[in-house]
Amino acid sequence: MVSPSTPEWVRECSKDWAPAEVVEFESHEGISAFLEREANADRVLCSRIDSDDAVAETYVEELQKSATKDQEWLVFPNGIVWGNGRCCELQGQPQNPFPTLVDIRPFVGPYCVQHNALQDFAPIRRVSNRPAWLIHVHENNILNSPYLLDRGPEVSTSEVAARFHIDRKPEKRMKRVELINTLIERNSFRNYLEIGCAKNKTFNQVQAANKVGVDPISGGTVRKTSDEFFAQSKETFDVIFIDGLHHWEQVLRDVENGLAALSPKGVMILHDCLPSKEVHQLREPSPQSRAWTGDVWKAVVELRGWPHIDVAVLNSDWGLGVILNRPNTAPFTLDKKIEDLDWNWFQLNSQTALRVVDQLDSFCPL
Ligand SMILES: C[S@@+](CC[C@H](N)C(=O)[O-])C[C@H]1O[C@@H](n2cnc3c(N)ncnc32)[C@H](O)[C@@H]1O
Numbered sequence: 001m002v003s004p005s006t007p008e009w010v011r012e013c014s015k016d017w018a019p020a021e022v023v024e025f026e027s028h029e030g031i032s033a034f035l036e037r038e039a040n041a042d043r044v045l046c047s048r049i050d051s052d053d054a055v056a057e058t059y060v061e062e063l064q065k066s067a068t069k070d071q072e073w074l075v076f077p078n079g080i081v082w083g084n085g086r087c088c089e090l091q092g093q094p095q096n097p098f099p100t101l102v103d104i105r106p107f108v109g110p111y112c113v114q115h116n117a118l119q120d121f122a123p124i125r126r127v128s129n130r131p132a133w134l135i136h137v138h139e140n141n142i143l144n145s146p147y148l149l150d151r152g153p154e155v156s157t158s159e160v161a162a163r164f165h166i167d168r169k170p171e172k173r174m175k176r177v178e179l180i181n182t183l184i185e186r187n188s189f190r191n192y193l194e195i196g197c198a199k200n201k202t203f204n205q206v207q208a209a210n211k212v213g214v215d216p217i218s219g220g221t222v223r224k225t226s227d228e229f230f231a232q233s234k235e236t237f238d239v240i241f242i243d244g245l246h247h248w249e250q251v252l253r254d255v256e257n258g259l260a261a262l263s264p265k266g267v268m269i270l271h272d273c274l275p276s277k278e279v280h281q282l283r284e285p286s287p288q289s290r291a292w293t294g295d296v297w298k299a300v301v302e303l304r305g306w307p308h309i310d311v312a313v314l315n316s317d318w319g320l321g322v323i324l325n326r327p328n329t330a331p332f333t334l335d336k337k338i339e340d341l342d343w344n345w346f347q348l349n350s351q352t353a354l355r356v357v358d359q360l361d362s363f364c365p366l
Contacts, residue, residue, distance in 0.1 A: 075124050076132040080160055081152075083137030085173075087160045089152040134164050173316035173358065176271060177205045180239055182366050183267055184208050189238035193261070195226045195254055196244030208239070215244070226250075230257035238263050243271040246294025247283065248338060252302060255323065259309065262325060267364075272296045273354060274319025278343040293318055298341050301353050304332035312355040312363040319354075324364055330355060 078091050160166075174182065183189060184207060192208035197219030203211065213220020214229040222229055226244050240258045242251060251270065258268050272293035275281035285292035300321050303311050307328050314320040332353050350356060357363055 074127050076127050078131045079133035079135060080131050080155060081135050081137060082157065082160060085157065087155045087157050089131055089155055091152055134160060173314065174320075174360075175317040176241070176269065176320055177202055179314070179320060179322075179360075179366075180241060180269060181205070181207050183239055186366050187238070187265065189266075191235070191237045191263070192239050192241070193235075193237040193258075194220060194241045194243065195229075195258070196242070202241065202243070206241075212237070226254050226257070230254075230261065233261065235261065236263050236266075237261055238266045240266070240268045241271065242268065246272055246292065246296050248295045248298035248302070251296050251299035255299065255303060259323075259325070264325060266325060268323040270296060270300065270321030270323065272318045273300050273313045273321040274315060274350070274356065275346075281343065281346070291318070296321075297346060297350065297354060298338050301332065301334055301341065302338055304328075304353060304355060305334055307331065310363075312357050312360070314360055315356050315358050319356075321354075322360065322364065 078089070080087055080089055180192070180202070184192065190209040192206050192211045194203050194206070194211070194213045195215075197203045197213040197215040198217075200213070200219040203213045203220060212222060212235065214222045214224055214226055216223060216225045216228075226242075237258075240262060242254045242258060244250065244254060255268065255270070262268060273296050275291075275293040275297060277289070279286050279289045280291050280293045281295050281297060282292075283295060297319070300311065300313060303309065303321075303323065305328075310324045310326050310329050312322055314322060332355070334353070355363075360366060
């Protein structure tokens, strides 16, 4: 079963699943209508539909071999999760994820019961001990990504792609340099400002006629803090990349000052909006992790409520916040103070609160 947001490469793989019919559903009502229509079918093989999209190597075959005339859950405990450009193996979860019911009437589909209540409906049988499936976590279920990807040993994406016959890299997403250069090229932009340049890794690769880089310590062209720079600069910029001090209140100041210096059709990009672990988003960098996003994400939550700008976050390269100079098309209302937001809140709410997208097309043509 696939849904409207299922990526094309998953649909391609599903063509190899014959003899199973792959059906697209938009809602539970659609599933009910399908089951009505197929009321005379012997069996319905149904993957869990809230596990995001799954590509199963031996799934249909194994199911058919294992199917009996008695109702039971067939569970594939071992598989691989692919999300955010990483893969890891999930092992030994007896009921979850990817349970499947070989259903003999009356129908009780996996979506009808809680995953931890499967055994109340029918006995559970483990089908395979080797990784049997691949789950691709994408936009609609991206919250599962950090959760699932921290659960098992990492495996190489190229090995997994080969094994599941995925011949192109799924969802190549733009990183910051590509995004900035695409914006500059497609819009014939000339003036670029980067706040926080460090070793000029991004700054040197940006192709703009006029580049200004601000950093109090290294890189760029202006040796000042962003506050000092904005206090005296009168220049206007078409693209402003904010990657300086990763504290939410500083990011908000940089955005506010940046908006005053942004050309009418200009775009602002914020780096490090999507930490994948709690340790990344502490106020100060931790010796336990090389990556540090700080709490930039909290600034994005605040900005998502501002009426005069439109903000979304591209789920790539640690989260690329994109700010447009137009009225907010999907305002987010925060019901508490920014100071009270924590990692638990982020995990539960980030998808909506930060308006996380896998591709920018739906938010803005580049
Ligand atoms: C993550 S690094 C920037 C990386 C760079 N943009 C890139 O893509 O390679 C952050 C930089 O912000 C600088 N920085 C820290 N506080 C700042 C401030 N108040 N204003 C501007 N830059 C600041 C640091 O010196 C550091 O070089």
